[in-house]
Amino acid sequence: MDLKEWFASRQKRKELQENIKLPLTTEDYCALWTQCFQCRELLYTKDLRANLQVCPKCQYHFRVGALDRIEQIADPGSFVELDSEMTSADPLNFFDTEAYAKRQKEACRKSGLKEAVLTGICAIDSQPVALGAMDFGHFGGSMGSVVGEKVTRLAEEATSNKIPLIVVSSSGGARMQEGILSLMQMAKTSSALKSYHEAGGLYISILAEPTFGGVTASFAMLGDLVIAEPGARIGFAGRRVIEQTIRQKLPADFQTAEYLLKHGQVDMVVERARLKEVLSRLVSFHDINQAGKNTAEADEAGETNRNGAVKSEQLAK
Numbered sequence: 001m002d003l004k005e006w007f008a009s010r011q012k013r014k015e016l017q018e019n020i021k022l023p024l025t026t027e028d029y030c031a032l033w034t035q036c037f038q039c040r041e042l043l044y045t046k047d048l049r050a051n052l053q054v055c056p057k058c059q060y061h062f063r064v065g066a067l068d069r070i071e072q073i074a075d076p077g078s079f080v081e082l083d084s085e086m087t088s089a090d091p092l093n094f095f096d097t098e099a100y101a102k103r104q105k106e107a108c109r110k111s112g113l114k115e116a117v118l119t120g121i122c123a124i125d126s127q128p129v130a131l132g133a134m135d136f137g138h139f140g141g142s143m144g145s146v147v148g149e150k151v152t153r154l155a156e157e158a159t160s161n162k163i164p165l166i167v168v169s170s171s172g173g174a175r176m177q178e179g180i181l182s183l184m185q186m187a188k189t190s191s192a193l194k195s196y197h198e199a200g201g202l203y204i205s206i207l208a209e210p211t212f213g214g215v216t217a218s219f220a221m222l223g224d225l226v227i228a229e230p231g232a233r234i235g236f237a238g239r240r241v242i243e244q245t246i247r248q249k250l251p252a253d254f255q256t257a258e259y260l261l262k263h264g265q266v267d268m269v270v271e272r273a274r275l276k277e278v279l280s281r282l283v284s285f286h287d288i289n290q291a292g293k294n295t296a297e298a299d300e301a302g303e304t305n306r307n308g309a310v311k312s313e314q315l316a317k
């Protein structure tokens with residue numbers, strides 16, 4: 001189902017609900033309320049959704065699916081999906097307790113998506129950008145061949161269209177069912193981002209709860225700007241694995257967005273309500289043609305060719 005169909009079916013469902021008032025089942029009652037994971041407050045699901053899935057009592061940021069994320073960031077109706085028909089194969093005929101093919105089908109049924117990332121071109125306050133959003137609800141947001149390929153193609157699309165690139169990551173890491181093929185995606189995405197960087201593009205990486213493993217080890221941390229959502233857990237290996245390896249107790253806020261900000265690993269922690277506004281401002285600062293020119297000039301002058309340094313000069317002007 002592409003994004004247009006999803007919106008159409010949601011609209012249809014809404015109309016049906018408004019016309020026919022059926023008695024609520026127990027499941028409906030449960031779906032009406034959501035308990036906050038942090039403050040335990042019982043929240044009306046509709047209000048929670050209207051508040052961008054952020055608890056109004058304690059500001060806990062609930063996980064957001066790829067479709068909702070795009071709806072929150074992109075101008076309404078502006079998102080045009082790329083590579084919507086791309087699906088994973090099962091090259092290793094992988095079987096653990098269940099066949100990989102069966103797990104894939106189950107993941108698609110649960111999330112309503114074909115893969116753990118949605119990519120496309122959209123507008124943010126009428127400024128064109130290439131946007132990718134990962135969905136932790138699909139196979140734990142794991143990066144297999146298709147996720148890697150879609151992110152790579154998105155970076156290439158941003159390079160050829162000379163537009164800013166934004167990727168929202170939320171992932172448990174590489175998809176082990178695809179073995180070495182999933183690990184190769186780290187090199188592939190990084191290489192596409194390097195080409196984009198050399199063309200003077202602006203890449204903003206957003207880290208949402210949780211971002212781990214191969215995604216952190218590749219495109220999630222390669223942003224010219226790395227933004228994290230409040231409270232998001234970000235790391236490579238999990239806390240328990242590290243504690244067992246180094247045999248030390250880690251601080252309570254270890255691997256949180258705030259901890260990483262304090263230690264210089266992310267540039268900003270931005271609450272969800274302000275995310276679109278911040279992205280819009282950052283994108284408006286950037287001019288890819290100008291950035292390319294300045295980089296070339298800096299190279300000629302034998303100065304640093306790190307785009308970041310050139311960009312901060314531009315921002316300062």
Ligand SMILES: [Zn+2]
Pocket residue numbers: 036037038039040041055056057058059060
């Ligand atoms: Zn709460």
